[in-house]
Amino acid sequence: MRRRNPLCAATLLALCIAGVRAEPMPAQAARAFDVVSIKHNVGGARPFTLDRSATRFVATNLSLQTLIQMAYDMDASMSRHLLIGRTTLVRPCMQNCTSREQILSARFDIDARVAPGESAGAEELTQMLRALLKERFALQTHMETRDVPVYAVTVVRPGQLGPRLRPSEHDCDGLKAKGVTESELMKLLDSRGRPICQGVDVSQLGVNAVINRYAGPISSLLKQIRNDVDRLLVDSTELVGLFEWELTYEAPGLRDLVPVQKAPAIDVAFREQLGLRLDSHAAPFDVLVIDSVQMPSPN
Numbered sequence: 385m386r387r388r389n390p391l392c393a394a395t396l397l398a399l400c401i402a403g404v405r406a407e408p409m410p411a412q413a414a415r416a417f418d419v420v421s422i423k424h425n426v427g428g429a430r431p432f433t434l435d436r437s438a439t440r441f442v443a444t445n446l447s448l449q450t451l452i453q454m455a456y457d458m459d460a461s462m463s464r465h466l467l468i469g470r471t472t473l474v475r476p477c478m479q480n481c482t483s484r485e486q487i488l489s490a491r492f493d494i495d496a497r498v499a500p501g502e503s504a505g506a507e508e509l510t511q512m513l514r515a516l517l518k519e520r521f522a523l524q525t526h527m528e529t530r531d532v533p534v535y536a537v538t539v540v541r542p543g544q545l546g547p548r549l550r551p552s553e554h555d556c557d558g559l560k561a562k563g564v565t566e567s568e569l570m571k572l573l574d575s576r577g578r579p580i581c582q583g584v585d586v587s588q589l590g591v592n593a594v595i596n597r598y599a600g601p602i603s604s605l606l607k608q609i610r611n612d613v614d615r616l617l618v619d620s621t622e623l624v625g626l627f628e629w630e631l632t633y634e635a636p637g638l639r640d641l642v643p644v645q646k647a648p649a650i651d652v653a654f655r656e657q658l659g660l661r662l663d664s665h666a667a668p669f670d671v672l673v674i675d676s677v678q679m680p681s682p683n
Contacts, residue, residue: 388544391483400590415512417441418499422520422680425491426478430492438503441513447476448521449488454494455514456672461611464530469674485520504631522678526588536620537606537611537654538661542657545627546659552628554599556581561599574599580628583608593647594635599628605658621660631657 400553408613411512425445432445439628443451449471453463470488476485496516498504517523540546554572559581569581574597596608601624606617609631634646647653654660 415498415504415508416515416519417512418502419495419497420516420520421493421495421683423493424481424679425476425493428476428579428666436509437620438505438509439447439493441509443492443494445491445493447489447491448517450495451492451513452488452523453518455510455517458672463614465616466669466671467674468530468671470597483676484674487679488562488674490679491673492680496665510542520680521590522676523656523679524675524677526673526675527592527670528673529668530671532669533664533670534613534618534667535615535662535664536618538620538663539623539660540655540661544659546655549627549658549660550575550629550632552580552626553597554580555601555603555604555626556598556626557600558584559682572599574628574630593632593633596631596633600626602627605629605631615664616667616669620663629658 409562426564430445430668432443432450434444434446434471435442449463449467450460453459453467456467460465473489474483475489477490481487481490490539494516496513498512543564555570556569558568559572569578572580574580580599584594584596591624594612598604598608602619607617608616612633612635631653632647633650634648648656654662
C-alpha cells in the first residue's frame with residue numbers, strides 16, 4: 385500500500401474530505417442570464433426535472449433550498465452539515481410563504497437562458513445561478529468557519545487492508561467523467577466476475593442489508609456511503625491509488641425490520657470488511673450561513 389503525507393491526516397483534515405470544498409469558491413464577476421422566468425410551483429408535480437446545459441438552466445418543481453445547494457456546489461448530504469439555516473420541513477409551502485423555512489421549502493419552475501449565440505461553462509453557469517438567487521430571491525449569505533462533526537476514516541492496522549478492500553486498476557467515477565456509459569461500466573468485472581461499478585445494490589442476505597460494490601480512490605468510497613452516515617467523512621487513511629471494495633452493511637432506517645440475516649452496522653462493516661475505522665470528532669470547515677431570503681420578485 386502507498387500512503388499519503390501524514391500532514392493530510394493531522395493538520396489538513398479539512399482539506400481531505402471526500403467530495404467537499406473546505407474553501408469557498410473564488411469570487412468572480414458573474415454574468416447574468418439573458419432571460420429568466422420564475423414561477424412558484426403549487427401543483428405538487430413530481431418528480432422534479434432539471435435541464436442544465438451551456439445555454440440554459442431549466443428546472444421544474446425544485447425547492448429553493450435545492451437550488452441554493454446547487455449554486456454552492458453541495459449535495460443534500462453535505463448541506464446537512466455545511467448549510468446553516470436550512471429548512472427541515474418535509475412538505476413544500478404552497479401559499480403564504482413568509483418564514484425562511486417556508487420559503488426554502490417552496491418549489492419553483494425556473495427557465496433561465498443565456499443570450500442567443502452565447503454559452504457558459506459549468507462553473508460559470510453555477511455562478512450565474514448564484515447571482516440569480518441573490519437578485520430574484522434577495523438571498524443573503526455569508527461564509528464562516530465552524531467546528532463540524534466528522535468521521536475521520538483511518539486504517540485499523542497500518543499496512544494491512546481488510547478482506548474486501550484490495551488494490552484495483554479501475555476508477556468508476558473517473559470513467560463516468562470521461563463519458564463511459566453505464567452499460568460499458570457494467571462490463572468491468574471484479575475478481576469474482578461481478579460488475580465492479582455496480583454501486584449500491586439490495587443484498588440477498590436480507591431486507592435490511594445493502595451492498596456497495598465499486599472501485600476508485602478512497603474518496604470515491606466515502607462519496608458512495610456519505611448519505612448513510614450522520615457526519616461528514618474525512619479521509620485520514622493516507623492511502624493513495626485505486627482500490628475496489630465490497631461493503632455490506634445495515635441499511636439506514638431499516639433497523640426495526642426483521643431481516644432474513646442481520647447485516648452489521650456501517651462502522652462495524654468498515655472495520656471488519658475493509659480494515660478501516662470511523663473515528664468521531666470535530667474539525668473546522670467553512671459553512672454557508674443563510675442570513676435572509678424572500679419569495680421571488682415578479683417576472
